[in-house]
Amino acid sequence: MxxxxxxxxxxxxxxxxxxxxxxxxxxxxxxxxxxxxxxxxxxxxxxxxxxxxxxxxxxxxxxxxxxxxxxxxxxxxxxxxxxxxxxxxxxxxxxxxxxxxxxxxxxxxxxxxxxxxxxxxxxxxxxxxxxxxxxxxxxxxxxxxxxxxxxxxxxxxxxxATPKAEPVSTEPLADIGAALYSEELLGYLLGRSHHQFMAGFRSRLNERQLSDGDFYVLSTLSVREPLSAEEIAQHVAYTAVNLDQHAPEALCERGLLQHSGAAGTSYTLSANGRDAVLHILAAAKDVEASVVDRLGEQEASLLRNLLKRLILATDPGLPKLWTATAPTSSH
Ligand SMILES: Cc1cc2nc3c(=O)[nH]c(=O)nc-3n(C[C@H](O)[C@H](O)[C@H](O)COP(=O)(O)O)c2cc1C
CATH class of the missing domain: 2.30.110.10 (Electron Transport, Fmn-binding Protein; Chain A)
Structure with a gap:
């Protein structure tokens, strides 16, 4: 200078x-x-x-x-x-x-x-x-x-701020398969963490003989109701659970949902359905609390932030469950 x-x-x-x-x-x-x-x-x-x-x-x-x-x-x-x-x-x-x-x-x-x-x-x-x-x-x-x-x-x-994670594995990659399917693959990390999380309260689903699909239907209606079968299917489409149009009807027959609306084509939770979903969501909250406890509030909050960003980045345009706007329907 x-x-x-x-x-x-x-x-x-x-x-x-x-x-x-x-x-x-x-x-x-x-x-x-x-x-x-x-x-x-x-x-x-x-x-x-x-x-x-x-x-x-x-x-x-x-x-x-x-x-x-x-x-x-x-x-x-x-x-x-x-x-x-x-x-x-x-x-x-x-x-x-x-x-x-x-x-x-x-x-x-x-x-x-x-x-x-x-x-x-x-x-x-x-x-x-x-x-x-x-x-x-x-x-x-x-x-x-x-x-x-x-x-x-x-x-x-x-x-x-996120603490730098330790490398998960130090093993050299064995072959082309290991190179394609590795511990660094986001799909593996997300899938495994989702299933391990769900495993923490699966016994509650089993007790009530509820499938993952049943749980997604009940938890959707616990946030927004009444919804038609088509709207319910739109809301749970991200789960890839094969939910046919009759799934809500089957839950009705089991006394967990009830018909609503003039034409009776929409569904709301019955008292039993509400009780079941609250019971399971409480168990899910307990699993979450223990995860947050192990990760620490700071990392948990960072993880939420990253997952929200990932969901936005990969959203195919699903209706939003937690906003005031009603989901779009082709009817
Ligand atoms: C993240 C961030 C950091 C900032 N850091 C400074 C700083 O260190 N010094 C500074 O003079 N202005 C800094 N600014 C800009 C002042 O906040 C800004 O000029 C403010 O209007 C000053 O207020 P005043 O004009 O009422 O005094 C920063 C702004 C942001 C968004």
């Missing part, structure tokens, strides 16, 4: 910096006139353990610059993964960012936000010039933390 001016393409430079994954914080303080001030910042970093110091930097163009330059105290909130809306709110200039938010009162009357992964209450130690930013270094006077998984920011997007 021949002088202080670089000739980087700003967009490309930002993209390169964005390869460095960070958490997301909101830094708050109280302005001289008593109003709460806050800004989303991912420039936060730890500096020193003894004494406990942290830093972050604020653009000189930020509307909150004056308030932070004058402040003796400020709070850093490490956002949890479900606080994206709050991050976006505090990344907008000059809005009434605090309206409707529940607050605690921090040191020197500074506002403290709720439900974060961690919070650090700081006293301003130093302020440095840092190009188009001011770098604030604070002494941490108090902190708290929760088990809420933290939100990340990388390559210009919000992200979730």
């Amino acid at each position: 021949d002088d202080n001016t670089t000739h980087f393409d700003p967009k490309d430079f930002r993209r390169a910096l964005g390869m460095f994954a960070t958490g997301v914080t909101i830094v708050t303080t109280q302005a001289g006139d008593g109003t709460p001030v806050g800004v989303t910042a991912n420039s936060f970093n730890s500096v020193s353990l003894t004494p406990p110091l942290v830093l972050w930097s604020l653009a000189k163009s930020a509307r909150s610059l004056q308030a932070f330059s004058d402040a003796s105290h400020w709070n850093v909130h490490v956002l949890a993964e479900d606080q994206v809306a709050m991050s976006n709110l505090f990344a907008r200039a000059g809005e009434d960012k605090f309206s409707g938010l529940q607050l605690d009162t921090g040191l020197n009357n500074t506002p403290l936000l709720h439900a974060c992964s961690a919070r650090f209450q700081c006293r301003t130690m130093f302020q440095y010039e840092g190009g188009d930013h001011i770098i604030f270094v604070g002494e941490v006077l108090g902190y708290d933390r929760s088990e809420r998984p933290p939100l990340l920011y990388v390559t210009g997007n919000y992200a979730l």
Whole structure:
């Protein structure tokens, strides 16, 4: 570099910096006139353990610059993964960012936000010039933390932290079959995890002599009813269970469903059917609780996120069960 001016393409430079994954914080303080001030910042970093110091930097163009330059105290909130809306709110200039938010009162009357992964209450130690930013270094006077998984920011997007899995197998691939059908195959991983999960409460299905298909019909109706046989078939189409048009009728004969609607062509759960499905869903919840216990809340939440993304990526356009819109029917 021949002088202080670089000739980087700003967009490309930002993209390169964005390869460095960070958490997301909101830094708050109280302005001289008593109003709460806050800004989303991912420039936060730890500096020193003894004494406990942290830093972050604020653009000189930020509307909150004056308030932070004058402040003796400020709070850093490490956002949890479900606080994206709050991050976006505090990344907008000059809005009434605090309206409707529940607050605690921090040191020197500074506002403290709720439900974060961690919070650090700081006293301003130093302020440095840092190009188009001011770098604030604070002494941490108090902190708290929760088990809420933290939100990340990388390559210009919000992200979730997932621990890197150990390799499943170190065996060399024996032949072409092993190369095609390996432990890395998503289809194998998804199929095996689904069946192992179902095995955890299959005894409850057996007790009531319910097939997987029966269970899918009953659980669909526990969320949305009445539905016609065709609508039920649409909702459970993803399971690949061969559900013929007579399946609901057979459940009717067993007293688990009942006819509904003027023409009697739709179905609802009977009292017995509701009792059966609640009993089985409770067992499924127990299996889920023990899985979450073993994986940890953070990984379970990441897994849900990944599975939802996979479902969207492979959705052939099935009706949505958990939305207010009724499923489409060709009638
Ligand atoms: C994920 C994320 C991280 C950010 N990090 C910083 C940062 O470290 N420093 C900064 O000055 N602005 C940062 N911003 C932008 C500010 O939040 C934004 O400019 C905000 O409007 C400033 O508020 P103010 O103008 O009310 O002070 C970030 C925005 C996002 C979405």
